Amino acid sequence: MSDEEHHFESKADAGASKTFPQQAGTIRKNGYIVIKNRPCKVVEVSTSKTGKHGHAKCHFVGIDIFTGKKLEDIVPSSHNCDVPHVNRIDYQLIDISEDGFVSLLTDSGGTKDDLRLPTDENLLSQIKDGFADGKDLVVSVMSSMGEEQICALKDIGPK
């Protein structure tokens, strides 16, 4: 996703906080955390001390939920970390336009047309092929910190 898109989408989040502070010691594996300003899923937490009688520190390894990149951070366990608000919404897929945008049906009956196809090759080809075969597809859209991306796909059509 490019930077310009952040601008548009942040409007949708207006009023809602993008992140929440949470004590580093309470963040667990499989939770979320912001590392270097990116929303990440925590895949590893370990604690250590600065010398035996120092304070405890948490060492986090996170995977950027949008790009899949691995990021790491060390935070004193009594300090606060930012935890991103991650939302998942399912939409039915209506159309794929030629310029790579998708058209999605919202709960209220309107359409959402501002999302690109995902960059992940595997998922991309599944969506394209499924759509071409005329299947009823539902996509999960994950949004966090003003960014959105299709992250999963379900076939709800008859077998």
Add this chain to the structure above:
Amino acid sequence: RLEFVPAEKEALFYQVNQAILGNHGIDVQFAGIKFLESLVSEFSPSTSSAMGLPREFHEQCRRSLELDNLKTFYRWTQEAASRVTNRIIESDSAVPEPGSDWRDVLISSSHAGWLLSLYAALRLKFSCEGYWLDCPIAVSARKLIVQFCSLTGTVFLSDDGKMHEQHLLQLLSGIIEWVDPPDVVSKAIENGKSDSEMLDGCRALLAIANVTTPYAFDSLLKSMRPIGTLTFLSMLMSEVIKVLMTSNTEEETWSWEARDVLLDTWTAILTPINTINVNALLPSEGIKAAANLFGFIVECELRLASATAFNDEGDSDYLHASVSAMDERLSCYALIARASIDVTIPLLVRVFSERVARLNQGRGIIDLTETLEELYSLLLIIGHVIADEGEGEIPLVPNTIQTQFVVNAVEADKHPVILLSSSIIKFAEQCLSPEMRASVFSARLMESIIWFLARWSRTYLMSSDGIGEKIIDSGHHHEHSSKKALLCFFGEHNQGKLVLDIIVRISLITLASYPGEKDLQGLTCYQLLHSLVQQKHICVHLVTLNSWHELATAFSSEKTLLLLDTAHQRSLAQTLVRSASGIRNSEVSSQYVRNLMGPITTYIVEISSKNNFKSISQQPDILLSVSCMLERLRGAASASEPRTQKAIYELGFSVMSPILVLLEVYKHESAVIYLLLKFVVDWVDGQITYLEAQETAAVVNFCMRLLQLYSSHNIGKVNFFFSLKFRLLLFQISLSLSSSLLSEAKTDKYRDLRALLQLLSSLCSKDMIDFSSDSIEAQGTNISQVVYFGLHMITPLISMDLLKYPKLCHDYFSLLSHILEVYPETFAQLNSDAFAHILGTLDFGLHHQDADVVSKCLRALQALASYHYKETGSGNIGLGAHTVSLKDSSGSVQEGLLSRFLRSLLKLLLFEDYSSDLISVAADALLPLILCEQSLYQRLGNELIERQANPTLRSRLANALHALTSANQLSSSLDRINYQRFRKNLNSFLVEVRGFLRTM
């Protein structure tokens, strides 16, 4: 082997003997010894070998070997040894516990003396060639000498141990050369000499300590040296520790091993100290030796602590690991210290106060890290010396502390143990001041303080054994006065309450003022507070303390404790609720629980009824606080006791609907769902037996809705995961649903299902144990219906894959066999899909490797078959259509369930591997099956007989089959006596035929 007639055997052995004696040249000689070695090693262990022969056969061989030949072998080997010494041990090491008939060869032949002098002679000869100590002959000679040290029992004459003593003296005179003088030996090893001889020397000392009394052990050396063995042991160990401390590496060096062996030696000598008086156990010289050694150990441990104070800690479980790994070592140090308690306790008092003084002087001026680490070590050592762990029971005051001090009750506060305890508590109390906390009380130091307080308080704080009165009655004033003084001093009428208050205030500090220090807080919750509320008489005082109410208030209405790890919060809720058992009035105790938990239920009720809950539910802060609250509810629910039961019922009742809302909203948050299920499980488990009919109806209804909602969310999901496996392409998966995620999702499912099974089991128990005043049927609640309905919903979620989780498998089959035994009639009403699914799992369970699971399945089968048999006997349909063979759509015949299981059970019994413990349970299942399906059984029996080609075996089989159903006046009723008869029959049947059926 056994089949050989004795003459052949002798001939064979004669050949071997000739070979060994070297008559056929060196190669044959070698081969002969090898043959003996393999013969001995094949038959000496009492386990069966890879040859797959039955164990009993081996047992026979071993016995005959031992009786007839082993001793002969030994002689031969000994003779051969004079020519080929380097193979001497190869059969000796297999010597089983020798009895008196071994005396002539082992003891009287002075073989030991010969071996010792051989070793000594060779040792001298090769003294300039260092490699020799490690060459096979030296290694095996030493090994044999160590073995000789551990000889004991009837191999010696019963002459007051004189013969044994003589034997040990002889051995020790040789062994002592390997380790004495300690400093010279250790220096030589540090300079490159092999450590093997020194280590074997330590092992020999251990072996001797294991077979002698401390007095005898000590006097052994006196005949050859001016000191006793204990003094020597103390010197040797000091030397080893010195080397260990100076090398200070993580690697396992020789000094590590030597220390461990020598510590074992001390343990062997000192363990009786816990039951008998030290003076009766040890000579005074030995007590002095122990005191010196302990002093040196403390010195070294402190030196080590300060040397490693600045090391970084990588591992998060370090404290836990270090305490439990060090535990064994520290326990042994404690034994040594307790051998001379009147010297070592004052020593510890002195060392501790020196370190504390150093802290006070240096505070704010110099870096105190080294002193902090010294205190950390010291607290661990002191904790071990003055108190035992207890392992779940209330430990007693250690025996030597009870008996060694002579205390005048008036001067109780001068008792060294009281002095030591008081000075540690006084020191710990200083952490209540913020400045002291900032400058002195690091998290790690606090960990050791909390650990110490937990251990110490279990023994000394308000001890409940009412010993004071008992002692005066029994007249043993002197002997127990030390214990009495101690327990009175920290008893409830003296300093006890004051100390308890200090402990609670320190706990609150570690929970609230050490943010993020999870280990410290875990220790506080699980070790310290948890063990306090386990004792009712302490609870009585706890609930009167202001500090305890401060803790309760902080928990229920302040934000700080929400930052604790969620599992710690659960434990804290449990602890706080449990303390209500100390409130005598039941209304007051209910009110206490309501005050404590009220804000938590209010939070859950309020948040779940918010209009926008669905949209805010995923926010991290909401997610976190919902999880915390659920954990707290679960903690409270698991602390349910008769006195607080009502209050906890109300607590759960008030969150029933909110729980269902949460279940819906968080259906994609498996972690929250799990917490929620666990809360319901614990709550129902704690409540169900007490509930009145109306309450039961409400709870059962709630569980029903919970189950429905859960399965409606999850059926699709599970199917989805299944399909994934087989139809990867059709059901497109995204990158994020990688295989690891898939298995994670499966683990989540597993945990959930297990919780649900536990819930159903708890519900079932209502029919068994019920303390309510009216019958539940009064309200029209039929538990079996509910449980069946639950099973109906859950079984589709239980896949064979999930049954591979042992705990789940176990829970599932317990529930299944329980239900089938208690309510077989409802089973018949299940729809055919659920029915088939359950049968499928039974079939799976029947062939499970866990005998427990198999026996549960067999019970279930027995219940089904006997139900059907009894019902049809009285003209009912029983299991009806399920027992009839059907043709399914594809034309193949689906056998009825009873025939199917009769067939597979027979097959299992005759041809497959199973534990013999299962035979009686299998008999109980087989009998009703045979009775239900007589004709099929006849047919199967005939098939078996016809397949048997050998006429002898054939008639044996026919007879056995006949006897199975006719011997012992077996009738066709299903009563207890008949079941017993059939068990016997089946046993003899299997003994008779299984052998040849399996092997032919």
